[in-house]
Amino acid sequence: MNTDSNATVIRVRMSDVGRKLETTQHAALRVSARLLILASWISGAIFAVYIIGFFGGSVMGGSGERWNESLPDLYDERTWLSTAAIGAHFMAGGVLLLLGPVQLFESVRRNFPVFHRWLGRIYVLSAGFAGLGGLGFILGRGTVGGPLMDVGFGIYGALMVLCALMAYSRARAGRYREHRAWAIRLFALTVGSWLYRMEYGAWHVVTGGIGIERGFTGWFDAIMMFFFYVPNLLVAESFIRSRRQEHGTVASLGTAAMLFAASAFIIFATWNFTARNWGPRMISGIAEVSL
Numbered sequence: 001m002n003t004d005s006n007a008t009v010i011r012v013r014m015s016d017v018g019r020k021l022e023t024t025q026h027a028a029l030r031v032s033a034r035l036l037i038l039a040s041w042i043s044g045a046i047f048a049v050y051i052i053g054f055f056g057g058s059v060m061g062g063s064g065e066r067w068n069e070s071l072p073d074l075y076d077e078r079t080w081l082s083t084a085a086i087g088a089h090f091m092a093g094g095v096l097l098l099l100g101p102v103q104l105f106e107s108v109r110r111n112f113p114v115f116h117r118w119l120g121r122i123y124v125l126s127a128g129f130a131g132l133g134g135l136g137f138i139l140g141r142g143t144v145g146g147p148l149m150d151v152g153f154g155i156y157g158a159l160m161v162l163c164a165l166m167a168y169s170r171a172r173a174g175r176y177r178e179h180r181a182w183a184i185r186l187f188a189l190t191v192g193s194w195l196y197r198m199e200y201g202a203w204h205v206v207t208g209g210i211g212i213e214r215g216f217t218g219w220f221d222a223i224m225m226f227f228f229y230v231p232n233l234l235v236a237e238s239f240i241r242s243r244r245q246e247h248g249t250v251a252s253l254g255t256a257a258m259l260f261a262a263s264a265f266i267i268f269a270t271w272n273f274t275a276r277n278w279g280p281r282m283i284s285g286i287a288e289v290s291l
């Protein structure tokens with residue numbers, strides 16, 4: 001073989017290796033994203049059933065004051081408007097957790113576009129109710145953790161309303177690439193509400209509750225007032241960008257590893273929280289209605 005044909009063989013092999021790497025990197029991204037969506041959905045669905053079972057069940061059974069077992073002053077008949085706002089936010093939050101992942105599955109979007117559109121409208125409306133209901137409660141009664149928590153949760157509510165509006169308006173304008181990006185951001189935010197509980201649960205298990213104080217005044221409490229949605233938004237941004245630009249293999253595999261790690265954390269934390277908290281409360285709330 002002469003030098004020219006040797007060079008050609010090397011070039012062909014190199015491009016084969018390149019293609020294989022590219023396929024691996026796309027497969028890793030796809031599998032890790034699907035796993036994360038699935039883990040989030042199962043976990044979010046358990047949280048949603050807990051919300052509907054415990055909060056919905058208690059109020060329907062005439063024991064609305066049981067809401068305060070979860071956090072003090074959630075239910076107060078004297079300030080019924082704030083109570084109604086947080087109640088509406090609970091139910092809308094439950095809907096968000098159940099519907100969000102369905103919207104993200106490409107096969108559903110491709111094969112059932114009308115279904116996707118209707119679910120999208122319900123989703124955006126629920127995000128508006130969850131965000132505005134939460135904001136109404138903060139303005140009317142304030143959070144249990146005081147001004148810093150008001151700010152952290154206030155920004156969270158404002159971002160949720162913004163992402164819902166942007167996802168909807170970009171879809172209406174036919175700008176689907178942008179619509180998808182805003183929908184992913186919105187999903188990352190809705191995930192935050194249950195991650196917040198799970199991160200607390202996991203922290204308790206691992207450290208015994210260092211930095212957590214009554215009235216949410218500890219240093220861990222202060223971090224958590226923002227930490228439950230900022231990292232999710234960063235993961236979402238990294239995912240949006242890794243699909244948008246042709247990133248290097250290392251960056252894409254890094255994103256996939258991050259998505260796998262996030263799934264492992266969700267599975268661990270969900271198991272923990274369901275066994276200790278959501279499960280028993282959900283059963284007692286449903287029992288209120290049937291008694």
Ligand code: HEM
Nearest residue numbers: 070071093094096130131134135143144153157160190193
């Ligand atoms: C998927 C969306 C959401 C779900 C599922 C959800 C769920 C819940 C639940 C179950 C509680 C009761 C406390 C507990 O059991 O831990 C709660 C409380 C609360 N949520 Fe949400 N939430 C969501 C979104 C939001 C948003 C966007 C805001 C922003 C304004 C917000 C603000 C609040 C506030 C202020 C409280 C009461 C905290 C206190 O008493 O100090 N939530 N939420």
